[in-house]
Amino acid sequence: GSGGADKPPAAAGTSRPAEMTDVGVAASAIAGVANLFLAQESDLFKAENLNVEPDFVKFTPDIVAAVVGGSDAFGHINTATLLQALEANVPIQIVSPGYVGEAAESGIYVAKGSTITSIRDLEGKRIGVAGLKNIQQIAIMATAGEAGADPTKFEFVEIAVPTMVTAVERGQVDAVALPEPFVTLAGGQLTEVVDNMYEGFGSHPLITYYITSDRYAADHPEVVRAFGNAMVEAQDLAQQNPDRVRKAVAGYTEIPEDVVGRMALPSWTTNLQPATLERQAEFLVEYGFLKQMPADLDKLFASAQGQQ
Amino acid sequence: MTYGSGPTAVEAIRDVSFSIRPGEFVCIVGPSGCGKTTLLKSIAGLLRPTHGTALIQGRVVDGPPEQLALVFQEYTRSLLPWLTVRRNVELPLKARREKRDECASRTVDALHAVGLSGFEDKYPWQLSGGMQQRAAIARAIAYRPAVLLMDEPFASVDAQTRADLEDLLLRVQQETGVTVVFVTHDIDEAVYLGHRVIVLSGRPTVVRETVDVPMGWPRDQVATKADPRFVELRTHVLRQIHRERTEHPPQTH
Amino acid sequence: MTYGSGPTAVEAIRDVSFSIRPGEFVCIVGPSGCGKTTLLKSIAGLLRPTHGTALIQGRVVDGPPEQLALVFQEYTRSLLPWLTVRRNVELPLKARREKRDECASRTVDALHAVGLSGFEDKYPWQLSGGMQQRAAIARAIAYRPAVLLMDEPFASVDAQTRADLEDLLLRVQQETGVTVVFVTHDIDEAVYLGHRVIVLSGRPTVVRETVDVPMGWPRDQVATKADPRFVELRTHVLRQIHRERTEHPPQTH
Amino acid sequence: MLLLTAMWEAASRFGVVPARDFPPATVILKTFLEDVQTSSLLNSVKESLSAWALGLAIVTVTAVPIGLAVGSLRVLDRATQLLIELVRPIPTVALLPLLILLYGTGLQLALVLVVLAAFWPLLIQTIYGVRDVDPVTLDTGRSYGLGGVRQYWHIVIPSSLPYVATGMRLAATIALVVAIAASLIAGGSGLGAAISNAAGSGASDLMYARILVAGLLGLAVTTVFLRLERRLLRWHHSHREVPA
Amino acid sequence: MTRALSRFALPLALPVTMAVVWWFASSGSTSVYYPPLRDDVRAFADAWLFDQVDSDLVPSMIRFATGFGIAVVLGITMGTALGISARARRALSPVTEFFRAMPIAALVPAGLIMLGAGARMEAALIAFGSTWPILLSTTDGVRATDPAMVEMGRSYGLSRAARVRRVIIPSALPQVFAGLRIALALALQVMIIANMLSGTNGLGYVVLEAQRTFNIPGMWAGILALALLGLTVNLVFVAVEHRVLAWHRGWRAAELRND
Ligand SMILES: Nc1ncnc2c1ncn2[C@@H]1O[C@H](COP(=O)(O)OP(=O)(O)OP(=O)(O)O)[C@@H](O)[C@H]1O
Ligand SMILES: Nc1ncnc2c1ncn2[C@@H]1O[C@H](COP(=O)(O)OP(=O)(O)OP(=O)(O)O)[C@@H](O)[C@H]1O
Numbered sequence A: 001g002s003g004g005a006d007k008p009p010a011a012a013g014t015s016r017p018a019e020m021t022d023v024g025v026a027a028s029a030i031a032g033v034a035n036l037f038l039a040q041e042s043d044l045f046k047a048e049n050l051n052v053e054p055d056f057v058k059f060t061p062d063i064v065a066a067v068v069g070g071s072d073a074f075g076h077i078n079t080a081t082l083l084q085a086l087e088a089n090v091p092i093q094i095v096s097p098g099y100v101g102e103a104a105e106s107g108i109y110v111a112k113g114s115t116i117t118s119i120r121d122l123e124g125k126r127i128g129v130a131g132l133k134n135i136q137q138i139a140i141m142a143t144a145g146e147a148g149a150d151p152t153k154f155e156f157v158e159i160a161v162p163t164m165v166t167a168v169e170r171g172q173v174d175a176v177a178l179p180e181p182f183v184t185l186a187g188g189q190l191t192e193v194v195d196n197m198y199e200g201f202g203s204h205p206l207i208t209y210y211i212t213s214d215r216y217a218a219d220h221p222e223v224v225r226a227f228g229n230a231m232v233e234a235q236d237l238a239q240q241n242p243d244r245v246r247k248a249v250a251g252y253t254e255i256p257e258d259v260v261g262r263m264a265l266p267s268w269t270t271n272l273q274p275a276t277l278e279r280q281a282e283f284l285v286e287y288g289f290l291k292q293m294p295a296d297l298d299k300l301f302a303s304a305q306g307q308q
Numbered sequence B, C: 001m002t003y004g005s006g007p008t009a010v011e012a013i014r015d016v017s018f019s020i021r022p023g024e025f026v027c028i029v030g031p032s033g034c035g036k037t038t039l040l041k042s043i044a045g046l047l048r049p050t051h052g053t054a055l056i057q058g059r060v061v062d063g064p065p066e067q068l069a070l071v072f073q074e075y076t077r078s079l080l081p082w083l084t085v086r087r088n089v090e091l092p093l094k095a096r097r098e099k100r101d102e103c104a105s106r107t108v109d110a111l112h113a114v115g116l117s118g119f120e121d122k123y124p125w126q127l128s129g130g131m132q133q134r135a136a137i138a139r140a141i142a143y144r145p146a147v148l149l150m151d152e153p154f155a156s157v158d159a160q161t162r163a164d165l166e167d168l169l170l171r172v173q174q175e176t177g178v179t180v181v182f183v184t185h186d187i188d189e190a191v192y193l194g195h196r197v198i199v200l201s202g203r204p205t206v207v208r209e210t211v212d213v214p215m216g217w218p219r220d221q222v223a224t225k226a227d228p229r230f231v232e233l234r235t236h237v238l239r240q241i242h243r244e245r246t247e248h249p250p251q252t253h
Numbered sequence D: 001m002l003l004l005t006a007m008w009e010a011a012s013r014f015g016v017v018p019a020r021d022f023p024p025a026t027v028i029l030k031t032f033l034e035d036v037q038t039s040s041l042l043n044s045v046k047e048s049l050s051a052w053a054l055g056l057a058i059v060t061v062t063a064v065p066i067g068l069a070v071g072s073l074r075v076l077d078r079a080t081q082l083l084i085e086l087v088r089p090i091p092t093v094a095l096l097p098l099l100i101l102l103y104g105t106g107l108q109l110a111l112v113l114v115v116l117a118a119f120w121p122l123l124i125q126t127i128y129g130v131r132d133v134d135p136v137t138l139d140t141g142r143s144y145g146l147g148g149v150r151q152y153w154h155i156v157i158p159s160s161l162p163y164v165a166t167g168m169r170l171a172a173t174i175a176l177v178v179a180i181a182a183s184l185i186a187g188g189s190g191l192g193a194a195i196s197n198a199a200g201s202g203a204s205d206l207m208y209a210r211i212l213v214a215g216l217l218g219l220a221v222t223t224v225f226l227r228l229e230r231r232l233l234r235w236h237h238s239h240r241e242v243p244a
Numbered sequence E: 001m002t003r004a005l006s007r008f009a010l011p012l013a014l015p016v017t018m019a020v021v022w023w024f025a026s027s028g029s030t031s032v033y034y035p036p037l038r039d040d041v042r043a044f045a046d047a048w049l050f051d052q053v054d055s056d057l058v059p060s061m062i063r064f065a066t067g068f069g070i071a072v073v074l075g076i077t078m079g080t081a082l083g084i085s086a087r088a089r090r091a092l093s094p095v096t097e098f099f100r101a102m103p104i105a106a107l108v109p110a111g112l113i114m115l116g117a118g119a120r121m122e123a124a125l126i127a128f129g130s131t132w133p134i135l136l137s138t139t140d141g142v143r144a145t146d147p148a149m150v151e152m153g154r155s156y157g158l159s160r161a162a163r164v165r166r167v168i169i170p171s172a173l174p175q176v177f178a179g180l181r182i183a184l185a186l187a188l189q190v191m192i193i194a195n196m197l198s199g200t201n202g203l204g205y206v207v208l209e210a211q212r213t214f215n216i217p218g219m220w221a222g223i224l225a226l227a228l229l230g231l232t233v234n235l236v237f238v239a240v241e242h243r244v245l246a247w248h249r250g251w252r253a254a255e256l257r258n259d
């Protein structure tokens, strides 16, 4: 495969499971996992002797539990969840990179005619996010801090994504971190005040990873390697074929056809971005969502597939 | 009056026509299962007859008339188990918005009259069968109804208490002029108490005979029952019932 | 035997000692609320006496003895509303694993004997009060118990039916030699039926007198009741009760 | 029902509620009619229903006997009282990660959730039902020598049947709600996942169409149970025909 | 003495045994998800004695009380109406049965839009979730009223309202209490779900946040707090029931049971 450039060739792809293996991947049903479907369609998994079954789970701690408990071999979670799980000594490790969210889910929106025009105006305001102490909140705080605002003065409230547009229109919150497809669905009824809330993490930051449990990795190293290899290939495949991504998304979600055609897509990278993760960890510590910096982040990437 | 429909329907009463004057004391006797309870419930407006009508003072009964009290054959189930005896007796009075003092004193009097003083604060299920029956009677008496329907009200009390209660009832009837319809299986009791005794046949039920009791008032357990007219009447009624039995042996439906 | 404790406790029975021979027919009379039902339930092992013991054939009763049948004063509540009359009568037989045919025929016979033929497939709540009571009697008879306890079993039936049931009971007793303890308020009935009549006092309850009935068997409604010994005995018992009444007027607890 | 639908339609059409979030009833109905013909929806309904049926069966064979025992034996009642009351309010959602750890995210999890939720209503109703058995009825059984198992079979169970029936109907719907919610929250491929997928895709008409399916399933379930109950409790005065 | 023993020691025996077993079985645990009970208890002491009482427990309790209160009133009044009138039952029960099967989690978005996030929404959800058992039990309890008692009320001229208040409702009370008992635990559960899907504070929120941030002892501590809260509420409830249904216990056990 194209991944694992820095790895010895032995690790990269020669050893795959001897026979066809079924693996479950716990993930949320979002556009960011479209590459799973592309890889399955294009027989990338088959080539590694894998048969992948996506298993849609709504909440991230449940994804982690499904992986640790062994009902799914792999899981797809965001960096904040990953770091918090690691701090709690949850026995998981990174397998391969996930996606970059900046195009598809990075906008902060306010109601038409709102006095808020920049991220700094959000001080003292209520901002709706999908989950508290999670990735969006941290990203917004980081980006705001970089822009010179005082993020500790932001008030975050958790709010179900499908209700975000109405909530901000009705003034239940002042701003929302709205992901796709709801941006497209809103059809310009809201005003965008922040284009990329992940700016604070650096440019094109990776915000999710595929993980597995330590136990699974120890018991089935060949499956883990094979999955990682296929996924790294799938990253490129997805990044280069937006039309196929849209088709896949239309298949496993209920997003109406015309919206799928117009909505912004996330982007995929084969780069594991250890530095970005470290940076995110620093922010988490700074805002009190982690007690201390994780000891050896580097080790986390040691057996992962992708470019370091 | 027919219960149910189709092949298993039971015709409880066929043709029972009689009228009762205000202030009259009418006793009803008849074989078990002939429809006495059904009849009382129809008069009370608790059942709607399938044929015919019940009239009270010329008006068709289509719901329980006012100022009516009913002592049920199933006295146990008609006492509310969550109320003490006192509250059970008071309940209809209170619902009628009697004054509180009035309620209390009438209740005490009625319970005393039936020999339940001292049991006011017991629950019905703490009483013996006969005591429960007397509690139900006390409730009816305390209510001072215009029409009093009683369904075998003395079935569970001993002979002595029964006599006392009979006399109590007669006294109340004399004093208040209440109209009483009284179902009993005791022919002596029927003749002793009533202005009239209505004898019902077995099912399909019709009025077999109406017997006027020409004896005067007040009546007395010893004197009245020794009265030759009394003896003659009770023998007559008994003979009627006996003949009924032989003419129409107890039949299945 | 005391219900409850503390100041509101009711001493239902104080000192009631008597013994019953196998095959004997004993009638118990006593004022309402004196503890007759309590006594029967103690014999049946349904209540555990607070003082004293009940013995059956020398063995202490600490649970319902075998081959015992009880006709409850609250017959309505003792019939199972989810079973038809037939099934109600059959239930104890089936539970004792009688043969199916045997169950069926005994049930039919017993229901016929109490005059309920044709009502086998009705539910108890589709019957009149007296019919329910007869169903409960049928259940006891079909069971062919060794000991039969009956608590005012004929209270809700008419005079004619009552006489028939009395004779039925006597016949059954003669034929099967069952021991019967029979509570009634009807003194005539007690003297007519029993080998012995036990007269209880008012509460605190003691045995006031035990009256032997020296008349022979079989008995007959007309002949026996016309027997001068019968008349004398019943007058004697009545006088006892009357005297009891005046010596110990109905008291509160 | 019609009235409610009409009100909904009007509210949505005239903008009392945002049509984006509350599409008009007619639109939902149209989507519903299209959606119920798809095999994927039928499959998800089937999956939820199998979790429901299996879970309810397990609950029935456990809760009723335990309820009978606890309701009639004071020692057992005392011994389990505190424990039951400690365990009962623990919400299964709070334990979700643990349950997923143990049972994964599939049918087994849904089953566990259904059992945990539907067990209590049936248990409590059964206990109360046993406590409401008429002592005269019990004594009748005892005096005729019906002891042990027979006493339960012939007296206690039929007597408490009205309560148990209420408990069954409660348990049946709660089980259905949970069978659906399980896949809504924890993933899988049941009806809940279908609802959640529609919600997450911003297809609110589809979401309501599928909620409608849930409601109709509930209606069907209770109707069936009511029928059954009417047969079984013919004798009980709450089901008797009123004399003509 | 023995009576006191069976009254107090017996109920405690099982939970205490289980706690002891748990304590020792888990004491050496290194699993993240099953931390030693010691840690859970410490986390419980830290959080709930009495740090988060003001910020989370009290708001939860208020929402709970409001929601449950609404459910009681709605459930009993509607249940009585449905129980008394066959016509009401025919007209309304399709609607109630339909809504009863709504997965509450799916309704949250709609609720959020109409009521916004926060206390009002949560109270409404709690009410919605816990009304059904009360409604159903009340309906069935009312229908099961002994017809002899109702006839008594009718013949003595009790008005319809008086019959409902003085005869039908008291007679349905044992069933109603069974429903309330079920609803009570259900309300606590819905409180957590509501918290989970719309919350910003409250007991359920704390548990879920602990869960999300993999603070597993914190999660167990919250669950412990919930269990104790549930127990307390239930004990209060049982005490009330014990008083209100004293007659029922006597009636249904109207015998000398020597124990
Ligand atoms: N709910 C019912 N359903 C069907 N049939 C009934 C019902 N209630 C009474 N019956 C029938 O109606 C007839 C008359 O019953 P009713 O109770 O009026 O008799 P009764 O004269 O009061 O008898 P008793 O002296 O035994 O009390 C009986 O044959 C009984 O079987
Ligand atoms: N469950 C109970 N709790 C308290 N006291 C009771 C209870 N049952 C009966 N008693 C009392 O015990 C006494 C005897 O009752 P019992 O039922 O044995 O009388 P009885 O002789 O059968 O009367 P009756 O002829 O009226 O049926 C009564 O005074 C009654 O008040």
Ligand SMILES: [Mg+2]
Pocket: B036, B037, B038, B073, B151, C128, C129, C130
């Ligand atoms: Mg009658």
Ligand SMILES: [Mg+2]
Pocket: B128, B129, B130, C036, C037, C038, C073, C151
């Ligand atoms: Mg008695």
